[in-house]
Every structure is written in structure tokens, then in C-alpha cells.
Amino acid sequence: MCTGNEFLQPLEAFLADDKLTESDLIEILHFTQNHFGYIPDEAQLLIAKRLKIPTSRVYGVVTFYSYFTQVPKGDNQISICLGTACYIKGAQNVLNEFEKQLGISSGETTADRHFSINPTRCLGDCSKAPVVMVNDDIYSRVEPGDVSKILAKYRSDSQEAR
Amino acid sequence: MLHLTINDMPILVRKGTTILEAAKQLNIKIPTLCHLDLHDFKIVNESVSCRVCVVEEVGKDKMLTACSTPCREGMNIRTDSIKVIKARRMMVELLLSNHPTDCLICPKNGECELQALAADVGIKTIRYPGARTVTKVDRSSKSIIRDMSKCILCKRCETMCSTVQTVGTLTDVGRGFDTVVGTLLAKPMHETSCTFCGQCLAVCPTAALTEVNNEDKVWDALSSSKTVIVQTAPAVRVALGEIFGMAPGTDVTGKMVSALRAMGFDRVYDTNFAADVTIIEEASELVHRLTHNENLPLLTSCCPSWVKFIEHNYGDMLHIPSSCKSPHEMFGSIAKTYLAEKMGIDPKDMVVVSVMPCVAKKYESARPELASEEGISDVDIVITTRELGHMLKDLSLDFPNLPDSDFDDFMGESSGAASIFGTSGGVLEAAIRTAYEWVTGDYLESLDFTELRGLKGIKEAIIPLGDKQLRVAVSSGLGNARKLLDSIRSGEAQYDAIEIMACPGGCIDGGGQPYTHGDTEIIQKRMNAIYANDRKKIIRQSHKNPQVKKLYDEFLGEPYGEKAHQILHTTYTLRPKI
Amino acid sequence: MNFQELRDLQPIARKKLDERLAGNPDVEIYGDGYRLSGDYFRRQTRVVLRNSDIIDPLNIEEYIAMDGYRALADILEKEISPANVVETMIEAKLRGRGGAGFPAGRKWKEAHDYDAERKYVICNADEGDPGAYMDRHILESDPHAVLEGMAIAAYAIGADYGYIYVRAEYPIAVKRLRAAIAQAEERKLLGDNILGTDFCFHLELRLGAGAFVCGEATAMIESIEGRRGMPRFKRHRTAHKGLFGMPTIVNNVETLANVAGIYRNGPEWFKSIGTAGSPGTKVFALVGKIAEPGLVEVPMGTPLREIIYNIGGGIKDNKKFKAVQTGGPSGGCIPEQFLDIQVDFDELVRIGSIMGSGGMVIMDEDDCMVDIARFFMEFSVEESCGKCTPCRIGNKRILELLNKIIHGDGRERDLDYLKELSLVIRDTSLCGLGQSATNPVLSTLKYFEDEYKAHAIDKKCPAGVCKALKHYYISDACVGCGLCMRNCPTNCISGEPRSKHTINQESCVQCGTCVNVCPVKAIHVE
Numbered sequence A: 001m002c003t004g005n006e007f008l009q010p011l012e013a014f015l016a017d018d019k020l021t022e023s024d025l026i027e028i029l030h031f032t033q034n035h036f037g038y039i040p041d042e043a044q045l046l047i048a049k050r051l052k053i054p055t056s057r058v059y060g061v062v063t064f065y066s067y068f069t070q071v072p073k074g075d076n077q078i079s080i081c082l083g084t085a086c087y088i089k090g091a092q093n094v095l096n097e098f099e100k101q102l103g104i105s106s107g108e109t110t111a112d113r114h115f116s117i118n119p120t121r122c123l124g125d126c127s128k129a130p131v132v133m134v135n136d137d138i139y140s141r142v143e144p145g146d147v148s149k150i151l152a153k154y155r156s157d158s159q160e161a162r
Numbered sequence B: 001m002l003h004l005t006i007n008d009m010p011i012l013v014r015k016g017t018t019i020l021e022a023a024k025q026l027n028i029k030i031p032t033l034c035h036l037d038l039h040d041f042k043i044v045n046e047s048v049s050c051r052v053c054v055v056e057e058v059g060k061d062k063m064l065t066a067c068s069t070p071c072r073e074g075m076n077i078r079t080d081s082i083k084v085i086k087a088r089r090m091m092v093e094l095l096l097s098n099h100p101t102d103c104l105i106c107p108k109n110g111e112c113e114l115q116a117l118a119a120d121v122g123i124k125t126i127r128y129p130g131a132r133t134v135t136k137v138d139r140s141s142k143s144i145i146r147d148m149s150k151c152i153l154c155k156r157c158e159t160m161c162s163t164v165q166t167v168g169t170l171t172d173v174g175r176g177f178d179t180v181v182g183t184l185l186a187k188p189m190h191e192t193s194c195t196f197c198g199q200c201l202a203v204c205p206t207a208a209l210t211e212v213n214n215e216d217k218v219w220d221a222l223s224s225s226k227t228v229i230v231q232t233a234p235a236v237r238v239a240l241g242e243i244f245g246m247a248p249g250t251d252v253t254g255k256m257v258s259a260l261r262a263m264g265f266d267r268v269y270d271t272n273f274a275a276d277v278t279i280i281e282e283a284s285e286l287v288h289r290l291t292h293n294e295n296l297p298l299l300t301s302c303c304p305s306w307v308k309f310i311e312h313n314y315g316d317m318l319h320i321p322s323s324c325k326s327p328h329e330m331f332g333s334i335a336k337t338y339l340a341e342k343m344g345i346d347p348k349d350m351v352v353v354s355v356m357p358c359v360a361k362k363y364e365s366a367r368p369e370l371a372s373e374e375g376i377s378d379v380d381i382v383i384t385t386r387e388l389g390h391m392l393k394d395l396s397l398d399f400p401n402l403p404d405s406d407f408d409d410f411m412g413e414s415s416g417a418a419s420i421f422g423t424s425g426g427v428l429e430a431a432i433r434t435a436y437e438w439v440t441g442d443y444l445e446s447l448d449f450t451e452l453r454g455l456k457g458i459k460e461a462i463i464p465l466g467d468k469q470l471r472v473a474v475s476s477g478l479g480n481a482r483k484l485l486d487s488i489r490s491g492e493a494q495y496d497a498i499e500i501m502a503c504p505g506g507c508i509d510g511g512g513q514p515y516t517h518g519d520t521e522i523i524q525k526r527m528n529a530i531y532a533n534d535r536k537k538i539i540r541q542s543h544k545n546p547q548v549k550k551l552y553d554e555f556l557g558e559p560y561g562e563k564a565h566q567i568l569h570t571t572y573t574l575r576p577k578i
Numbered sequence C: 001m002n003f004q005e006l007r008d009l010q011p012i013a014r015k016k017l018d019e020r021l022a023g024n025p026d027v028e029i030y031g032d033g034y035r036l037s038g039d040y041f042r043r044q045t046r047v048v049l050r051n052s053d054i055i056d057p058l059n060i061e062e063y064i065a066m067d068g069y070r071a072l073a074d075i076l077e078k079e080i081s082p083a084n085v086v087e088t089m090i091e092a093k094l095r096g097r098g099g100a101g102f103p104a105g106r107k108w109k110e111a112h113d114y115d116a117e118r119k120y121v122i123c124n125a126d127e128g129d130p131g132a133y134m135d136r137h138i139l140e141s142d143p144h145a146v147l148e149g150m151a152i153a154a155y156a157i158g159a160d161y162g163y164i165y166v167r168a169e170y171p172i173a174v175k176r177l178r179a180a181i182a183q184a185e186e187r188k189l190l191g192d193n194i195l196g197t198d199f200c201f202h203l204e205l206r207l208g209a210g211a212f213v214c215g216e217a218t219a220m221i222e223s224i225e226g227r228r229g230m231p232r233f234k235r236h237r238t239a240h241k242g243l244f245g246m247p248t249i250v251n252n253v254e255t256l257a258n259v260a261g262i263y264r265n266g267p268e269w270f271k272s273i274g275t276a277g278s279p280g281t282k283v284f285a286l287v288g289k290i291a292e293p294g295l296v297e298v299p300m301g302t303p304l305r306e307i308i309y310n311i312g313g314g315i316k317d318n319k320k321f322k323a324v325q326t327g328g329p330s331g332g333c334i335p336e337q338f339l340d341i342q343v344d345f346d347e348l349v350r351i352g353s354i355m356g357s358g359g360m361v362i363m364d365e366d367d368c369m370v371d372i373a374r375f376f377m378e379f380s381v382e383e384s385c386g387k388c389t390p391c392r393i394g395n396k397r398i399l400e401l402l403n404k405i406i407h408g409d410g411r412e413r414d415l416d417y418l419k420e421l422s423l424v425i426r427d428t429s430l431c432g433l434g435q436s437a438t439n440p441v442l443s444t445l446k447y448f449e450d451e452y453k454a455h456a457i458d459k460k461c462p463a464g465v466c467k468a469l470k471h472y473y474i475s476d477a478c479v480g481c482g483l484c485m486r487n488c489p490t491n492c493i494s495g496e497p498r499s500k501h502t503i504n505q506e507s508c509v510q511c512g513t514c515v516n517v518c519p520v521k522a523i524h525v526e
């Protein structure tokens, strides 16, 4: 299957595996999300065609799972745990501080696409609550006062990368 | 057999019986909402989501959904306890708390299952109002309006669209409170592969899915200076009476004609006339393909929803459907040419209104290829059986007591073969009644092909045709059509002719027919009425209709000839499968 | 590997492990094995966590060193019939650790007795309860224990295929599981012809995608089949018709991690731990306002007080205990009066909570119980799949009522509405999520009704959490320094220098800044 669309090429390559069936839909979407940072519309059409299922099925699945997004996310993913343990240890204040400093609400991405804030459920590190995860780095026992330090780290990171 | 008691009454039921079915045997009514059991078509909506049918198993906190829970030995069920009544009311109250309760100005007013239920359980106030689902109303298509603010997420539409029709236009989108029934990538309906069969809106209990209403357009035309002529499809006359409380299956042809005259139509004609023309063309096409042994099987093309289905899903097979327009379109193009000429009017001053059991015909009538070169549509306005019923109510006609009258001359004449177009198997049976005599030159003894009749999804028969065997199949419901097409594509099955209707059971169960609320017996009765119509006719074969002969003699010339092609045939378009 | 090779490897691997651990201050010798050192661990009974943080999870030989895969090998070598394997599990009375406490043996028997072409074992590693992380810890620290448990379950019911459905939020667990499966396959402890026998068992990982409801068994099956994770109406038992319409058992990580031990040591040994109704141990995630948060494994029936005070070191900062929330968003809040109950499945249900997956969140005097109920409700509303009316709309209405109360707009009758809605939602919802979502509300209403009344009627939040119900006042202690005035973000404090300042309640946003800056602590909250 070839759409001649260079953008979709990596997904096409992934879909070339002829063992894939309908039941692999979520695995395929994971690949798509990881690769593109979101699930593009064209990808949904392509996946439906490959699995021989209505595209509406793919769309229904994409919109059900909160892990999948249909809009591109920022370069740095800030996940603030709002699980029970973190919540009662003041995670909400930490979230508020991130929102204040970045000028966006949770679930949003900054205009320069450097940062996205995702409220997250339990990251499985409750004994060190409140927990914040930036990309794959875990920060524990975070207080609002730590926020600017954390952000600074990734500001310079992504500037270097540019 | 299992023993149980419901409201202290003992009952013995077979294994697999649901609590709802058992209660019904005891004449105990349990309200339902999401449940839909079209057993004659083997269609069940199993979402078990509304929870309106909950009953109490004595001694247990957790309640059971009567619609879906099978009886167990020794069960002790109550459907009348305070707990049940409270829970049931709360379900309705919760649904209404997320619903615009504007029944008075709602298209479903008086026919809505939610409204009826709210009245039954006596909701007087909503104690916990709160956030509501807000969505944009989708009016993009010519056939269907989607207003998800009125959706109760019963998923009946999805069952019809995805499981029964295998079209897959509708899906649930989002999660939790924000779930809605939507389309892929939230596209408007007209950009999807929806076939406009209307089966989703036929089963929708509320006004979340309704047909595009053209009543005002008809009233406007009737009050204009134009000549307005109306035609009615065969399935309309066996269902229209239901709207006026008449028994299902009552044939109201004569009253319907009187009522249409009373509305002010200049001519009241019969689509059945055009159905006879369709058979002349289609049977000719079949004979042509059989003698050349090409493009077989021939697929009938009367159903616009089925046509759109094959255009989206079987682009490689677009050469096999018959090129015949559907009967009401043939009627329109004959009316705007031959009839206009005879009446001495400019076709631009003629309005053709079709009364159809169908919502797809609304979309069909706007297809650009179904218009003259000057862009004059064959058919101008399509209304459904339901819309006609509303208009007649609006006129305050005492419909059941109207006298009978006859269609206007000429395009009002039809054979018994045309009558049966309204039910699954009818078109093929009609075509065989003609093709047989043409191929063999013999007189056809028995006109009834009973193997092709009934509500079964796929019917097959082998019909001796002189020294040949005609292998035919009939399917209704697009899921069954898909099965047939797949078996043809894979070479697994070989046929010479196939009839496909998108609606389960054919047009008698069309998306524009009076709501059956899941009662399949009504469909059966409409079907019986159709076959009774056929039996009543003296002429039961299309090629023997004298008016049709006259049309060919005076105007069309050779059946399947050049002029006929120009006026009565069409082309198909490859459409993306999305 | 075959049976003999496995037998030969064990002592060699053990020797290597002994050498590696020698002199490690974090572990101490205990019986013929090890345990982590320190009072915190000494007070626990580590059965499921026996290897955890001791062996290297990326090295299968260290698991084998601790008698890993011996139970599986014994069953296969002695050709114990699947029916007998099931029998042993029934005898051991292991109850599912995923929440409901359903006896694992009975589930296995249903699947074993039902004839089908194919059968499946699913490990539920979707651990979604916020505040619980024992499954993650098991998967990361001793993945082979879960794999061995799954293989035994598969043999018992006649399955040759299995899935581990694990949260995507657990990348390390995923990595270690992948490594463990690869190592086990390489040594023929998984895959085709395990240990040279006819028994085959293939395992595949499936990643969740951020939907708590997929922890529910039928929703998980939908998800593995590639659909929206919406629970099914159970016309048939999952053990008869589950994944792809075939007999399927779904067991929790901790349940499966218990399996090998039961076959190694026998059901009698297992039953000697815990209570008669709930044998074995349970791992709890002790978090919240506790002095020493962490995972605690104790025998079923251990008193709540012992877990919190003896092992967990009591309440953090010597505050006053208010409640312990067990069972996550499906559970309830337990007040002080029940601190002496002996925690097992049945006791928790008796007092209006549940075991759930074993989360234990400790709350102190600073926590507002209405706010806690709201927190859990918000979770359930966000995670509801949206299929059925009571859960989709009812829970949303409950959340709205709670918000109303917290914002000071509540009325007394709202408390009746809450109660009524909660009970009907509990009794009419399609799946466990809806059936238990109102537990936090019901239990707090039951044990902390006063707090609800304070909010709804007196418009006060006793714990001072609900901002809208908080008021800041300046007392006579004020020396008129003006610091508060200069720091208030909304300019709502006024006053002349050296005289008492006042706060304009209309524009105060309850940020608390003034309290922190006042040098004489003249500002208090009511």
C-alpha cells in the first residue's frame, strides 16, 4: 500500500507487516502517536484502509483514549500528577504555578510549542508525592517554588536543540 | 424450563428467555428505551445502556436490566417496588436533565419514545439540572438532520448503520459525559460514505436523527402558479393509514389519491406506472446481457441508497448495476419531457413531487446526472410517507373516512408487477415475469415466485428460462448486499440477476415510513398488503400495461433504444470509501 | 532448557546471587532467603514482594536462583493434570487482588471446564487507581513471578496464548516485561514446547492508552480487540466467552504473582497466612499524610492501626488522623472509630469501603472530606466510558452538586439528592465503575455528615480547604505595618499606618499571601 505521501511513509512501513489485524489498532495508534506526536487525520484514513475497517471506527477509538491526541503537542511534555496522593499533598498548587508561569491552561500547548501541560493520573510514585514528569524525567516532592527551576532546565534544553 | 416469580406470580419459561419476555407473558409492562429487538430480521440492539428497564431481584442491591438479563431458575423479581419505580424515574429524569425539553417545537413531537416515557413515568420536574451536551446541528445533507443534543446514546442507530448496514458512518465519539454519536473526523454527513438509507433515523427513539423536512417546499409549490404533479411509490399506500390509526397493512390507495387531490395537486399519478417502464428497460437490459453473456450478474438499481453504497464500496464493480434510473426518476424525466409536451407546458413550470417511503430519494433527486441537460431536475421535491401524513393532518382531513378515487389517467395505470416493487424480491419477480416471456416466447403459467418473497435477508432461486437456468438472488439490508457482492467478487457464487434493497425487507420498511418502534409484525402486514394489491390486478406483467405500450409507441420508440437511454438511463460515479 | 538443566542451574545461580549480595547492607539473610533490612521491612510479611529490590529484575537467573520457575517445572515434570492444578488453586482460596476478591480457583475452573478451540489468560496490569502502585512495583522488580503465574494459569485452563495489558504510563515496567519475556522464551520457559514438553504458551504485551475503565475486564477485552474500551453487558461469563469469544481468565498482577508460591509451598502454607476468608498477604500502598509512605505487605487481617502506626510511623508532622481512604475511586473513607478493624476483603466491605487494589491514602485534619469526595467524583466522571445513563449523567450531576456545596451554594436538600442519586447509581450502573463510583460520597456522607452540613448549611469548611468558604480576618494583634496591604494581589486590604487594617471580603481571593507575610500573625482564617 503506497499513498505516495512522504509524511506518512513511516506509518506505511509500520503497516506493511501483514500480520497486523483489527485487534492491533491500539498498538498501531501508539506507534502513530509516538512517531508524529499526535494522530493526523490522514493517518486515520490510512490505518482504516489497511485494517479494512470503517474510518469512523478508528476515529471512535482515537477519541476514547486520552493518551491519543489529534493536535500536535509541545516539544516538552509536562505531566503533573493529580492522583490522590499527589492531590492531597498539594499537586493542584503545583499545576497552578506551571499554568501561571507558562500562561496556558492544563491540556494546552504554548504558542512556541516548547511546552504542553498534561494533567495526569497517578504516575505510580505516590510515596514521593507530589510528582511531576517532564518528558521522561521524574521530579518528586515538587513545590510551587521549584517550578521556575524545572522550566528553566527545559527552556535551555530546547534552545540548544534549535 | 425455568421456574421464577415476577411480582409474586409464578411463571415457567424456556432457557434463554429474558426477564422482559417473561414479564410480557404475564402481561406485566416494563418500559424500555435503548432495547430494540427486530427478531424477524435477527437484529438486536444490545447496548443495554439506558437502564430504564431495571427491575429488582428481591434481596439484592444490584438491579437487573430486564431487556437483556436471561431468567435464572428460582428468580424472584419485582417490577413494581418503590425501588424500581424510583430508579426508573431517575433514569428518565437524568436523561431529561441532559436534553432540551422543547417537545412542542420538535420534529419528533408526538412520536418520540422519550417523550412518551417521560409522560408514562410522570416526570414533573428535573431536580438536578446541570451541564448539557451541546453540538452543532448537522444539516449538511439532503436527507438527514443530526441534532446530537437530543441523543440519549441508545446506539440503535449505530447498530443499524454499522452492524446491519455495514456502512459504518456513525460511531460514538469521545468519552464519558461528552460522548456523542458522530461521524469520522466529525465530518458533515454529506462528506461521509453514508448511503442515506435512513435506517438510523427509522429506529432513533428521539429527534436526534430525523429526515430533512420538505413539507413547506410542497406547500409553497402548491400555492405557486406552477403545475404541480405528484407520484406515490408502491410502499406508501400500504403504510400511510397507520398515521391515522388504521390497522397496519390497510391499503389506502383510493383515500390517498383523494387526499392528494384535496391538497391541490394538479395531477395525481402513480410511480407504479414508471415501475412498469423500469421493468421494460431492465428486462431488456437483462436479456441483452444474457444473450451477450457480459456484465453479469445484472444488479437492480431502483434503490438510491444501494447505488451509493456500491459507488463507495465496490468501485471495481460499477459496470454491473443496471443503468436504469429508479422508477420515480423515470417518472420525473417522462413527466418533464413527454407529459409536459402533451400538456403544452414548459417543463420549467412543472413541479414533480414524489411521495416515497424513503429518505435516500431526497438525496437522489439532487444528483446532477438525474436532470436534463438544461439542469432541470427529473424530480423536484421528495417527501416521505410520514411527511405526507403530517401534511394531511395539518389539513385536518378525516382521512379514514375519505371516499376512494382513482389516479389520473395514463401515468396512473399500472400492473401487479409494479405493485410488488415495494417489497424485497418484488423488482426481480416483476422482471422475471417479463423476461421469461421475452426469452422463451412462452406464456408464463404461474406468476408467483414465492422463493423470492419474505423477510429473509438473502433469498436465492434458479428459474428455468427455456433451455437456460436463470440464477437469481435477492437481498435486503446492505450487510446482506455486502455478503452477496463479496461472494461475487471472489468468484465463489455466480448469478445472472440480483436485486438489492438497502432497507431490511425492502421499501415497506423504508426510512421514511411511519415509525414501527421495533414492531416487525407491522412490516409483515405491509408486505401482505403489497402482494394482495398484486393479486387484485387483472394485468400482472409490466409489458402488458397498455399505457406503457402507448408510451413506447408514441414517444420512446424501441425499449432499451436510443431515446430510452437518453431519458431513462443513468451513470454511476466512483466515490471514495472513507 | 529442560527440567534437568533448570535443576542444575538453580544452585549455580544462587551461588552467584549470594556472592553479589554478600556485604550489601540493604539486605539481610532471612530463613533460606533474603529480606530487606530495617524495621520497616521486618514488620512486614513479604511473600509477593519476597524478591523485590533484592534480585535483579533484568536477570532471569537471579529469579531462578530464588526457586523461580520451579513450580511450573514441577507441574510439567510430574505431569500433574490441569484439573489437579485447578483443584490446588481452589484449595488455596486465593482471592483476586484486583479489587473484587473473586476466588481465582473458581474462575480457573469455569474456564477449564468450558471446551473451546482456544483459550486466553490476561494479566490485568492496568493499575489505574490513583494512589496505588503495587502492581507497577511487582512488574518492575520481579516480572518473572508474574510470567510464571500466568504460565501456570494457562496450563491449568488449557490456554496457549496470553496478554499482559499494561498502562502506557509505566514505561519501565513495559521495558522490564519485554526483557523478561525475551529471556524466558530464550530459555524455553515460555513459548513453544516449554521445558521440552508439549505445553506452549505465548505472551504478548498490550499497552493501555489512558482509560481507567479498561481495567474492567470486559472493557479490557474490547480494548485488546482494538475497540473503544467500553464494558460489555455480560450475557456470558468471561471464563466462557471472553477475548475473541473464547474462554478467558483475567487476573490481576498481584494475584498472578501469588501463584507460583502457592504451588511451591502448597495450599496449606498459603492458608496459614492471613484470615480464613482471605488467606495470604496483601500489598498496600500507604500514601498521603503518613510519616513513612511506601509499599507495605502484611498478612490479611492485620489491624489497620498496626499498618498505619506501627509500620507507617503514624501521621506525618504529628497531625491528627482523620480518615483512611481504601480502594481508590471505588472505595470509601474509613474514620478513626474503625482503626482497629482487621483488614481483609470482607471487613472492609462491612464498614462501607472495599479492598480495591490496596491503595491506602491517609488523611489528616487538614483534609476536607467533601473536597475528597469531589476529587474522587471528578476522577470517575472523567473516566466514565459514557455508555450507561446513571454513570454518564448521574455521576456528572453528583459532581455538580458537590461543586455547588463546595462553592457555598449548597442547600440542605442537596444532601438528600446526593444520597438518593448515589444509591440509585450504585444499583443501576452497568459496570463496576459506575457501581462503585459513588462509594466515596456514600462513605463520607455516612461518617462525615457534619462536614457536609457545615458546608451546605453553615457555609463553612471546617478543614479550611474549600476556598470559597474561607474568610480571612485581621485581629486586634495587627500593628499596622502595612506589609499585608503591599503584598495582597487584589488590593483588598486597607488601613492607616500603625492602626488596625481590614480586609474587604468582596474582593479577597483567599490566596493566603497576607497570612504568610504578617510579622505578628495577626491574620487568621475562618
Ligand SMILES: Cc1cc2nc3c(=O)[nH]c(=O)nc-3n(C[C@H](O)[C@H](O)[C@H](O)COP(=O)(O)O)c2cc1C
Pocket: C095, C096, C097, C098, C099, C100, C101, C102, C104, C124, C125, C126, C127, C128, C129, C212, C213, C214, C215, C216, C217, C218, C250, C251, C252, C253, C255, C256, C357, C431, C432, C433
Ligand atoms: C472500573 C474498574 C477498574 C478496574 N481496574 C483494575 C485494575 O486497574 N487492575 C486490576 O487488576 N483490576 C481492575 N479491575 C478489576 C477487574 O475488572 C477484574 O476484576 C480483575 O482484574 C480480576 O482479577 P483478579 O480476580 O485477579 O482480581 C477494575 C474493575 C473496574 C470495574
Ligand code: SF4
Pocket: B099, B100, B101, B102, B103, B104, B106, B107, B108, B109, B110, B112, B113, B114, B115, B150, B206, B207, B208
Ligand atoms: S426528542 Fe422527544 S423528548 Fe426531546 S424534545 Fe423532541 S419530542 Fe421532546
Ligand code: SF4
Pocket: B104
Ligand atoms: S404539555 Fe405543558 S408545555 Fe406542553 S403544551 Fe401543554 S401545557 Fe404546554
Ligand code: SF4
Pocket: B144, B157, B160, B161, B162, B165, B167, B168, B169, B170, B193, B194, B195, B196, B197, B198, B199, B200, B201
Ligand atoms: S442513513 Fe443509513 S448509511 Fe447513513 S448513517 Fe443512517 S444507517 Fe448509516
Ligand code: SF4
Pocket: B150, B151, B152, B153, B154, B155, B156, B157, B158, B181, B200, B203, B204, B205, B206, B208, B209
Ligand atoms: S442518535 Fe438516536 S438512535 Fe442514535 S444513539 Fe442517539 S438517540 Fe439513539
Ligand code: SF4
Pocket: B196, B197, B302, B303, B304, B305, B306, B357, B358, B359, B360, B361, B501, B502, B503, B506, B507, B508, B509, B510, B511, B512
Ligand atoms: S429500500 Fe426503498 S426505502 Fe430503502 S433506501 Fe432503498 S429505495 Fe429507499
Ligand code: SF4
Pocket: C213, C230, C231, C383, C384, C385, C386, C387, C388, C389, C391, C392, C429, C430, C431, C432, C433, C434, C435
Ligand atoms: S458504569 Fe460507567 S464506565 Fe461502566 S459502562 Fe456505565 S458508563 Fe461506562
Ligand code: SF4
Pocket: C472, C487, C488, C489, C490, C491, C492, C493, C503, C507, C508, C509, C510, C511, C512, C513, C514, C515
Ligand atoms: S487572602 Fe489573598 S486576596 Fe485575601 S486578603 Fe489575603 S492576600 Fe489579599
Ligand code: SF4
Pocket: C474, C477, C478, C479, C480, C481, C482, C483, C484, C485, C501, C517, C518, C519, C520, C521, C522, C523
Ligand atoms: S501584616 Fe499583620 S501586622 Fe502588618 S498590617 Fe497586616 S495584619 Fe497588621
Ligand code: FES
Pocket: A081, A082, A083, A084, A085, A086, A087, A121, A122, A123, A124, A125, A126, A127, A129, A130, A131, C130, C131, C132
Ligand atoms: S498519586 Fe501522584 S504518583 Fe500516585
Ligand code: FES
Pocket: B031, B032, B033, B034, B035, B047, B048, B049, B050, B051, B052, B053, B054, B065, B066, B067, B068
Ligand atoms: S431498555 Fe434495557 S437497558 Fe435500555
Ligand code: FES
Pocket: C484, C485, C486, C487, C488, C489, C490, C491, C492, C493, C494
Ligand atoms: S496591598 Fe494595598 S490594599 Fe492590599
